[in-house]
Amino acid sequence: MSQLALELRDVRKRFGNAEIICGASLQLPQGQRLALIGPNGAGKSTLFNLISGRFPLSSGDILLNGNSIAGQKPYQINRRGLSRSFQITNIFHRLSVFENLRCAVLWSLGYRYSFWQRLNGLQDVNQRAEQVMEEIGLHQRRNVEADLLSYAEQRALEIGITIAGGAQVLLLDEPTAGMSRSESDAAVELIRKVSAGKTLLMVEHDMDVVFGLADRIAVLVYGDIIACDTPDNIRNNPLVQQAYLGTVETL
Template sequence: MNALELKDVRKQFGAAQIIRGANLAVAQGERLAVIGPNGAGKSTLFNLISGRFPASSGEIVLNGENITRLKPYQINRRGLARSFQISNLFVHLSVYENLRCAVLWSLGYKYSFWQRLGGLRDAHERVEIVLEQIGLQRQRAVLAGVLSYAEQRALEIGITIAGGANVILLDEPTAGMSRSESDAAVELIRKVTIGKTLLMVEHDMSVVFGLADRIAVLVYGEMIACDTPANIRNNAAVQAAYLGGADEEAA
């Protein structure tokens, strides 16, 4: 059984067709990157998978269950979590508190005015594990809003994995980073997604080719290729649609 499947997924906004019959199968434990030029529909695709937008037609299947019409919180509780292009943090809470918020529901703690958060040992232990994974132990008491940009992105990845989801969606996780920060982010992503399924949108080709098991290419709402990094690099249609332009911009 695949971790995630898209079956002829389409999305229209009025007369505009943004996603035009996307088909994709992501295996359990696979790291798959989605690339494509600006306006290709990559973020829309993520929004469809995570339930932020409803699909106009088609099916989205998570771990064998059709999630096409489910709400985002319902999809999350079935094992899928995502990050966003722009960091979504509680900027006036500490690193530790941000992570604790992320683990509570997955551990069975619902809204309660009578329970003291400080006494939740299992939540504390889970947060400690994630802090170690993302390398922010020393910043545990620091407010999220005063972290460096790279640290905020690391915290967002930590929040994404903290609930124990087995399918992780990362939307441009290294955007705006320096090369050294990007390299560190790649190592972090590789470490925290061991044993999980990763679907990632990314513009940095060095990140994509260094991290992905397979690469799917989305152009004007259509998947034109999905293959290994080596085959994608040598695909003439992909070079014409995207990679050649990216290389020219980087030169």
């Protein structure tokens, strides 16, 4: 078995008396694409927030490349090689495409806060930003303010920001939400390209995207992972059909 990039061990999260995540355990090998699905209110966004450090664990443990990240802040987890996108587009709207990507690159290349360095002179930063811009297909929109991009372009830019720092573990939260079928198809191809050789965990409601992109699928229901298997086995799992996906014909 491949080395684990991400592991959840009996993860629990309580808000007051309500337990939202109820002992979730999951193993994600390096280089694999895993889709996390489940009905609304199942706890998917909460689980993402636990993994990325936005919420503290109530109990359990989360390991990144074999090392515990429980209790660490989001920026610390990011610097250890995990990066995430958000369900609601999270970009600098008044900055250009290029400037957004350049901001995302700085720390990973060793640059710290400084008022005395001019960004235009940082050739390695500029080259990496240009490279990512080409990779996400926005090179022709280089100097356009992010606020003026189409919705699909903004989502592509956010994916670019997610990968710009060189993280090897990517978390994408509903990357195709709100897109037309053609936009969604283009986003799937982009995700497939940028996640090649990396580890991907994504939350997604579009079953065409899930079954077309994921190596494995984990099903979260009422804060518990009830199944984690290949797309074909998940498609035919009666517990999954009953709890979330509906009838066989729905799939």
